[in-house]
Amino acid sequence: MGLSDLEERLAYRFADRSLLEMAVTHVSAIPAQKVKSYQRLEFLGDRVLGLAVSDMLYTTFPQAEEGELSRRLAELVRKESCTEVARGWNVGPHLRLGEGEIAAGARDNAAICADVCEAIVGAVFLDGGFAAAKTLVQSAFAARMHAPRRPLRDAKTALQEWAQGRGLPAPTYEITERSGPDHAPHFRVAVRVEGKPLAEGRGASKRNAEQGAAGAFLAREGIRVDQS
Known part of the structure; x- marks a missing residue:
């Protein structure tokens, strides 16, 4: 399955396809793949995701106080949400994994999917800037923003x-x-x-x-x- 299929689901075409390749490459595939793993992109994407979601919440809930916005942010960017988004993008078939990880069923591993979600956000940010990354995040997270899975407060x-x-x-x-x-x-x-x-x-x-x-x-x- 080519990466163009993944780009179609992301609704984003990369100018630099190597960034997307890196975003779906697990460290277990190194050095089998001549591409760096997604770890650095994950670090960047985590921060970009937080900023994009914060901006989205600030605009969508103009009457919300800081505490409510913080709770909504934590709910949206948690690993479980990122896993769901990655699975919605069907990243599994595109993951570049070592043989041991493949045998262990890592294509649907929740932690890896969550990491790849953040890495893809980071890759889009580097390729197209914050506006492109924000568009991607809004498309993937807007429905969850209006229907949180868990109570926002205990x-x-x-x-x-x-x-x-x-x-x-x-x-x-x-x-x-x-x-x-x-x-x-x-x-x-x-x-x-x-x-x-x-x-x-x-x-x-x-x-x-x-x-x-x-x-x-x-x-x-x-x-x-x-x-x-």
Whole structure:
């Protein structure tokens, strides 16, 4: 399968095709391939991706505060998202790998796919500049930006921000029960918010129980985790 097929899926034609060749070359293929591996491009692409996504978020969510923008950025540029993008580009058949990596099924390896996604962004940046890289990133990540796979905040953070937004004191947590042996304890925790009934959560750690209590409070009050 030629690289022109990959360029078609990227909707970008390279002036310097060697950059794309480098972006899909794993270190295991060296020196079998007379091309450097993608490692340096991955380093560059990671930074370009972060800037492009940051710019996209800043424009798309003009009312969002810094904290929300940071959470959205972290969700979009995480390795799992990059893996999904690379698989959407179908980079697997184009990867240049050593025989051992091929035998191990590395063409669909999540970490390698994520690295190659960043390397391709870096390659497009070097070949066509930031505008071209930003166009590529927008095409690949825009849908994910509007439909994050995970809540942008954990339950405790969401509850604290909800309370603060209404001028209420920060929620407080209290262990109401601890059971089980020392090596396998179980906690029940209550969360208190001024003017509201208590909500409880259980977990194998105090932290998990607190998250459970906050989640129970949010669910009871009909508060979505991704809203403030």
